[in-house]
Amino acid sequence: MDATKLRRAIARTRLAPVAAFPKRLARVARHDAKVLRASARWLVTSREHHNYTYELTKLSRHHLSWFVSVVCDVPVGRVRGWFAEIEGDDELRRHIERATAEAARRGLADREVRYARRIGWYAMVRATRPAHVVETGVDKGLGSCVLAAALLRNADEGHPGRVTSLDINPEAGYLARTAPWSGVVDLVVGDSVASIGALDRPVDLFLHDSDHSRAHEKREFDAVEPKLAPGALLLTDNVTTTNVLAEHAERTGRRFLAYRETPARHWYPGDGIGAAW
Template sequence: MTTIRSRLATSPVARAAALPLRTGMIARHDARVVGRSVDWLVRGRETTNLTYDLDPLNREQLCWFVSAVSGAEVGQAREWVTELEDDQELFDHVVASLSTHPRRGIGAREPHWARRLGWYALVRALEPEHVVETGTHFGLGSCAIAAALLRNGHGRLTTIDIDPQAGYVIGGPWADVIDQRTGSSVELLAGLDDVDIFLHDSLHTYDYETAELGAVEPRLSPGAVVLSDNAHDSAALSHWAERTGRQYLFFKEQPARHWWPGDGLGVAWNGKEPA
């Protein structure tokens, strides 16, 4: 059998002979995607900003990503990630907020943190005084950042969205460290100062992200860390990092049991050594 396969592999008909094998590979892959898609259609309700958990290996890779950027030991990064996952008070708050909102019919039922675990762990590691987020949406990421600030014992979050109804899950003790702003992020960024961590998560186009980076750059504190959510869709942050002499890393999500291929998280920071 091995001899026959070897001869076929080097024969003029090799490509045609391999077609059934290649077809089977595609069929198995597509069957998994279709199965997960059908399950999501039946069980899920979301129409945008999809939420999910990370594959266990991908979660571990996120911990190493946090370690590389912050200089924290990877074991400590794992503890911070677990800390958010085990925060029952925050979990219950988000569930209650989602269940009573008028848009609950097309929204998530409970929090699934995915790459936001990285946001949380970086805030825990870097202990910023001022975090700025553009693109509040319903406020899941804002609550994760606020939870990290509360555990640090200091720091505030400024979150910006053009939608006045954004941030509807923000409440309780987490709201105490959050300042919500409504309007153009580019205009509002120009009025801020001493930004220790900046997170772009608003309009994911190259031009708009570049405009935000230009607006926030003179407002950054020395050693500030800049994050770009959905960095798989735009090279704006990596280009900005290169222009400004910063380091750049990218993390790609691998969702667990979900049809969506995952989003990406880019980070830029100063110096050749970890921040």
């Protein structure tokens, strides 16, 4: 009996799991070895302790470009152009590197600039040209800078806008406190739900990226709903762990789509973008 017939014969017996075990073990070991190598490299080379930054895999970038294209109804080629635009913004990159090196929290931040899914945020702002963006959760302000850079580009093309960045930590947003980006950023310190309730102008694009508990995420979307401008775009950074925005979209008659990023050379499995429009 040749090897193929033997394997097929064994597969029909109770010995099949035992015979398959070495191959299954080898596959798991190869996967775990990759994760362990990435983890060891990160532990040695990175300073970050949360809000990890990384590049996306090539395939994940392709998927993100199509995600933005569908949500914003723009050609995918334009989306790729906006990705290249933010990644080629040398002035912003140098600012982030310099501000990170000089910050009081520099011991817990990497100087290398890596935007990951935030290039999707940038492209969405470029595509929709919002007059008022609201983001909850600021941390260092990397996302705020990305949003501000998109708004500045829009302003150069005759479509000015501002971003209201909400965080409960008074030290948050140090990357976004330098001109020209600070010129379009309003940093507000306080509870995000209360701050949303105090907004005095319509919101064209809303991004949840603060407390990632299901209850708090729901409170934010409920609070912002009456503040939204017609045709507003809702985004969440929490889409890989909750279904809050999808449920909100269903209740309010919107469409919903989710994207999950894949980090390149990193142990962290990544976050994503949920969109309702």
